[in-house]
Amino acid sequence: MLQHSQNRIEEPIWLEPTELSFLQKKISETEAQVESLQSQMSEAKRAHEAQISDLMRQKDAKLVELASFRNILSPVRRIPVEILSEIFQLTCLPEDGILDSGHDIVLYTYNLSSVCAAWKKVAHATPQLWSKLCVSDRRPLKVTASIEWVEERFNRSGSLPLDVYLSLFREASAQFLGRILEYRHRIRTSDVTGYPDSYTALFNLPRSSFSRLEKVTLSIGHRDELRYHFPNKIEAFLDAPKLQHVQIRRTTSSTLLFKAYVLPMEQLATLSIASLYTIFDPAVHMDTLHACKGLVDLEINLKVYRGLTSNVSILLPALKYLKIDYWPSEEYDDLLCCLTLPLLERLRLIGRRQDIVFENVADFQRRSATSLLSLTLDLFVEDNVELFAQNLTATLGIFSNLQSLQLNRLGPDVNPLLGALTFSEGSQVLLPKLTHLGLQNRKQGTRYPSDLTSMVLSRWWPDDDERATCTGLARLQKVTLRGYCYDEEIACISELSGLEFDYM
Structure with a gap:
């Protein structure tokens, strides 16, 4: 009967009751078996999925462990912590190494701390990263939103001294400054x-507020603003025992600043006054300079009232470096005419009236009798090339110990000067101790000076040459050339052994 049931039924089959009961029983048993198999299959599937899921978790854990091992073995992880800390410090500095309020050191330290847990740990353990703060309230980041992390940042710096660079123009910055x-x-x-x-808040502080202060740079206000806001003397910096460096720059009125501030001038080592809009007031600045007996570096960029002469003498017995921007004219004087600097070693003059400058330099040297080692001249323009060369040569002749001469942004032809510097047997050479010569033309692409090669070759010799003993001439060690066209002679000079040739 079963065989007949598996064939195609073309005609009705009549079953007996016993046969029908047997088939119904078989159907029930088969259905039960199917349900059992399906249940087993579901259990097996769930178990398999659980096994797969467990295996996937194990795989992921092993991948994380493998990545951790690879991180540990990566070159950067093998760098000692001390070296990595030094790298972090260099990374947070600007390219020229000079910090100011515009340098976003906050962003740099944040990025370093966000790379990974290891870098964050090293960064937080490097107090030098957090001892410097550069903030400008003119950047998109609002200063008022940054108050919360000031305490956290400075606490990470440990006990290191703090270097603070601020540019604040908004009233909302007062809380941040506080x-x-x-x-x-x-x-x-x-x-x-x-x-x-x-x-x-800063200028109203009492004296003795800055026990570790070493350097102050001020660029505050315009003309009468200081007098209006601070009618009384500002004494916040007066009793700062370590303060040695003061810089006044940009549009600040230095006359009003010196009237407003009480500064420990007698202990200053460096003083820089750079303000194109300020006029040198003898009644204020002369007293200031007279008090700076320990001054070593002095930079002045001011217009000077008419009336200064060599009869008005300022003696700075310790000064070794002087930089002056010249504004001499029929209305203004040259400050150099009243300075006496017996220990001066480096002099930099920036100006335009070479006839006045060279005359005052000669008078200055007669008063000071200094052994000048380095002289830099900037932006001296003169239509009379021959006269310029004569005046410059005569001026250089009074500095017999000069080792470095830098001529920047000059207009005249330098060949007459190079001819005077060229050494020849039996003649007295200009600047016999010169070892470094720098030339920079103010017009890019100027023709290579034709006398430069012969001058260099006359003052250079091989290492085994005894010319220095015979002539008393120092061998040229470095030549710097800027703004001139390339010439085949440059290759000849640059290949000389022992001579550093810097061309750009």
């Missing part, structure tokens, strides 16, 4: 730019 001034006893460098009313 938080910084809570750490004033640790501030070493204070560089502030902005309007006087932004720094009321």
Whole structure:
């Protein structure tokens, strides 16, 4: 009967009751078996999926472990912590190494701390990264939103002195400044730019507020703003025992600053006054310079009132470096005419009236009798090339110990000077101790000076040559050339052994 049931039924089959009961029983048993098999299959599938899931978890864990091993073995992870810390410090500095309020050191330290847990740990353990703060309230990041991390940042710096560079122009910055001034006893460098009313909290501090302060840079206000906001003397920096460096720059009125501030001038080592809009007031600046007996570096960029003469003498017995931007004219005087600097070693003059400058330089040397080692002249323009060469040669002749001569952005032809510097047997040479010569033309692409090669070759010799003993001439060690067209002679000079040739 079963065989008949498996064939195609073309005609009705009549079953007996016993046969029908048997088939119904078989159907029930088969259905039960099917359900059992399906249940087993589901259980097997669930178990298999669980096994697969467990295996996947094990795989992921092993991949994480493998990545961790690879990170540990990566070259950067093998760098000692001390070296990595040094790299972090260099990374956070600007390319020229000079910090100011525009350098976003906050962003640099944040990025370093966000790379991975290991870098974050090293960064947080490097106090030098957090001891410098550069903030400008003119950047997109609002200063008021940054108050919270000031304490956290400075606490990470440990006990290191703090270097603070601020550019604050908004009244909303007052709260931020107040938080910084809570750490004033640790501030070493204070560089502030902005309007006087932004720094009321700073300038109203009593004396002895900055026990570790070494350098102050001020670029505050315009003309009468200081007098308006601070009618009384500002004494915040007066009793700073370590303060030695003061810089006044940009549009600040230095006359009003010196009237407003009480600074420990007698202990200063460097003083820089750079303000194109300020006029040198003898009644204020002369007293200031007279008090700076320990000054070593002095930079002045000011217009000077008519009336200064060599009869008005300022003696700076310790000064070794002087930089002056010249504004001599029928209305203004040359400050150099009243300076006496017996220990001066480096002199840099920036100006335009070479006839006045060279005359005053000669008078200055007669008063000071200095053994000048380095002279830099910038932006001297003269239509009379021959006269310029004569005056320059005569001026250089009074500095017999000069070792470095730098002529920057000059207009005249330098060949007459190079001819005077060229050594020849039996004649007296100009600047016998010269070892470094630098030439920079103000017009890019100027023709290569034809007398340069012969001058260099006359003052250079091989290492085994005894010419220095015979002539007393120092061998030229470095030549710097800027703004001139390339010439085949450059290859000849650059291949000389022992001579550093810097061409760009």
